[in-house]
Amino acid sequence: MATRPPSTRTITIVDVAAEANVSKSTVSLVLKGSPLIKGETADRVKEAAQRLGYVYNRRAGELRGNASNAIGVVINDLMNPFFAEILVGIERKLVEAGYVVLMAHTREDVVLQDKVLQSMREQHAAGIMLCPALNTPRSILKTVQSWGIPLTVFVRNLGPGSYDFAGGDSERGVYLATTHLIEAGHKRIGFLGGQNGVVFTQRLSGYKQALQAHGMEFKEELVIHANPNREGGHQAMNALLAVTPPVTAAVGYNDIVAFGALSALGEKGLRAGSDIALFGFDNVLDSAHSNPPLSTVDIRPSELGEQAAAILLQRIQNPNAKRMIYTSAPELVIRQTG
Known part of the structure; x- marks a missing residue:
């Protein structure tokens, strides 16, 4: 017609x-x-x-209904390509469902995170996806719940609770990496990076469990705390290399820490894989192209982002549904460094 x-x-x-x-x-x-x-x-x-x-007029409709077609996505560290890859998966899933993404980067700043979340509330966000900054209080869960905005927490959980969550099995992943190194004959294995929080505790626990399962003693001096970024990895590897007797292998808190560790090894004329074995965690795209290519724990970041977004979409459709959790099963990717 x-x-x-x-x-x-x-x-x-x-x-x-x-x-x-x-x-x-x-x-x-x-x-x-x-x-x-x-x-x-x-x-x-x-x-x-x-x-x-x-x-x-979509905006007029949003104002009348006191809601929007926007989803707020709050990420703690966009400098880490792991989160960029997660964001790709999140955005792909939400856009397919007819939503737009309002992304904010908190830089691990809890005060800034509070301001960003308040802004999402003022924008009448249809939902919020949050990767909490370090030291985020659990009270944030009740705060967002009181706003009546659906919430999905991803990557870093906030301890026990009824909130929806999507993340990788950190404990199992590090257990697998450490076990691989032990079975390859390494007796002194370091753990690099990470400061505090639930994810750090889980990954360190996987490291300890692997040692215990193979009758090896946990040594506190082989755990080097550092910020979970390249600089932290560089500093942590330098500190680990100063420990005596020397280590022959290390597991990084994440791939970015491992990249920093690679740089520290190179500066000392050492090469990961031949002089010291090294594992990362996440399997970001760059890990296949580092020098040398990095062995790592794969939790499929883009897929994890899609699953986290799918949980939020289900919560929007069914506010009274039972708690939803997605856990990405880790798989080892063996390359030249491990």
Whole structure:
């Protein structure tokens, strides 16, 4: 059917409802993309809107409904490519569902994180995805819950609770990496990077469990605390190389720490794999192209992001559903350094 010629009168949702012979609320649901109206009715409404030349003002609809089609994604460290890869997966899933992503980077600053979350609330975000900054208090869960905004926490959990969560099995992943090194004949294995928090505790626990399972003593001096970034990895490896007797292998808190460790080894004329075995954690894309290519624990960052977004979408659709958890099973990727 041909589109009607333009009119000087403003076309409203009431006009579309009359044209399609449906209620105003039905038109509103269809134009918002609601899955509640499907099939022939939805097609009829869309065709009527097109014939009349009606343009849906999404922002006005958001203001009327006190909600938006925006999802707030709050990330603690965008300098780490692991989080960039997670963000790709998150955005892909949310955009497919008709949402836009409002991304914020907190730089591990809890005060800034609070401000960002408040801003998401003021924007009437339809949901929030949060990778908490270090030292984030668990009270943040009750705060966001009191706003009535669906929340999914990802990568770093906040301890016991009923909140939705998506992350990797940190303990199991480091256990596998450490076990691989032990079975390769290494007797003194260091653990590099990480400062505090649940994820650090889990990864260190995996390291300890692997040692214990193979009758090896845990030695505190082989655990080098450092910021979970390249600089921290560089400093941690230098500190580990100063320990006597010397280590022959190390597990990094994450790939970025391991990249910093590679740099420290190179400065001393050492090469990972031949002089000292080294593992990372995450399997970011750059790990396959480091020099030498890094052995690591793969938790498939992009897929993890998609699964985290899928959980939030389910929570938006069903606010009263039981707690949802996704855990990415770790797999070892053996390259030249391990």
